[in-house]
Amino acid sequence: MNLDISLLQKKFGKSLIINESLAKYSWFNLGGLADIFFKPESKDQLKKFLREIIEKNEQVYILGAGSNTLIRDSGVKGVVIKLGSKFSDIKLIEKDIIEVGAAALDRQVSDFAKNNCISKMEFLSCIPGSIGGAITMNSGCYGSDISEILLSIKAIDEQGQEKEIKSHEIEFYYRGTNIPKNYIILSARLKGIISSRELIENEQKKLIQRKKESQPSQIKTCGSTFKNNNNKKAWMLIKESGCEKFYIGDAKISEKHCNFFINNGKAKSSDIEKLINKVKREVQTKTGVDLELEIKIIGNEK
Ligand SMILES: Cc1cc2nc3c(=O)[nH]c(=O)nc-3n(C[C@H](O)[C@H](O)[C@H](O)COP(=O)(O)OP(=O)(O)OC[C@H]3O[C@@H](n4cnc5c(N)ncnc54)[C@H](O)[C@@H]3O)c2cc1C
Numbered sequence: 001m002n003l004d005i006s007l008l009q010k011k012f013g014k015s016l017i018i019n020e021s022l023a024k025y026s027w028f029n030l031g032g033l034a035d036i037f038f039k040p041e042s043k044d045q046l047k048k049f050l051r052e053i054i055e056k057n058e059q060v061y062i063l064g065a066g067s068n069t070l071i072r073d074s075g076v077k078g079v080v081i082k083l084g085s086k087f088s089d090i091k092l093i094e095k096d097i098i099e100v101g102a103a104a105l106d107r108q109v110s111d112f113a114k115n116n117c118i119s120k121m122e123f124l125s126c127i128p129g130s131i132g133g134a135i136t137m138n139s140g141c142y143g144s145d146i147s148e149i150l151l152s153i154k155a156i157d158e159q160g161q162e163k164e165i166k167s168h169e170i171e172f173y174y175r176g177t178n179i180p181k182n183y184i185i186l187s188a189r190l191k192g193i194i195s196s197r198e199l200i201e202n203e204q205k206k207l208i209q210r211k212k213e214s215q216p217s218q219i220k221t222c223g224s225t226f227k228n229n230n231n232k233k234a235w236m237l238i239k240e241s242g243c244e245k246f247y248i249g250d251a252k253i254s255e256k257h258c259n260f261f262i263n264n265g266k267a268k269s270s271d272i273e274k275l276i277n278k279v280k281r282e283v284q285t286k287t288g289v290d291l292e293l294e295i296k297i298i299g300n301e302k
Helices: 003-017 042-056 108-114 121-125 131-137 195-213 234-240 269-288
Strands: 018-021 033-038 060-063 067-069 077-081 089-096 095-099 150-156 162-166 184-189 220-224 252-255 260-263 297-298
Touching: 003 018, 003 033, 003 042, 003 252, 018 220, 042 077, 067 269, 089 108, 095 108, 108 121, 108 131, 108 195, 131 184, 234 269, 252 269, 260 269
Parallel strands: 033 077, 060 077, 067 297
Antiparallel strands: 018 033, 089 095, 095 184, 150 162, 150 184, 220 260, 252 260
């Protein structure tokens, strides 16, 4: 590590933790230690930290709510930055526009929109992540995704420079965007349409129920493991290839939705990753399709 850890500790106090266990920050409940875990208290502190580490060539990862991220057992030899509650404000800007901090949870944003009679954000009630993660992943479900409601983002580049990027300047694709990987999204403006609270609530309930029926809940998972293929959903390819009952140790495939991989209690990250690779190979052999990962895998291999 090229960083002077004790100097950083002096400068950033309790916002900086050395050797923090990352398992509690991933929905798989897995992952080793981060050399440096930084949870900024403010935008200014974040900028100061980035300026401090810029020259040192350290690996820097941004974590949202960790609902789409598998963290390797060896942890992160470098820096993990997680925006916390100081970055989760939700404000009404105009009657149909809200500004949300990147750490705000999708569900909270959906509820805030409902309480202000703003429609088009109902789908966020069933995505278990943060707004920063949802924008990075262009998350969505049931025919909607965040690109449709995003007006602009504010982000910080790796040098600590803040910029505003309008939605039309961003290229969105299925479960991703061209926002540079090292940008940290701070906040976003979202625009919906005015509707009745009752209609919005009914729509939210409908979507949540639909999710409950088709996907497992109360389990350690990061949702869909692979992206859907152009012609066929990933779960169909997994099923057709006979992988549904594959497992490695306690890394299993959900019986309810075979694109959801699970830590069934005592799995290691490496078990999940081995299971991913096993399924990928089998699907390639049986169908010729090279499945692409939807979840992100971070950390060092050894
Ligand atoms: C049960 C379950 C159901 C799910 N259903 C859906 C679904 O229906 N539709 C769907 O699209 N997804 C779904 N997901 C996946 C996941 O919830 C989404 O991808 C979510 O948007 C990820 O948000 P997060 O904050 O947890 O991101 P993380 O997992 O923390 O991070 C994901 C990516 O976003 C980046 N990131 C996070 N915050 C920031 C930031 N502030 N600035 C820059 N980069 C950032 C990370 O670096 C990483 O590359 C599901 C997951 C689970 C566990």
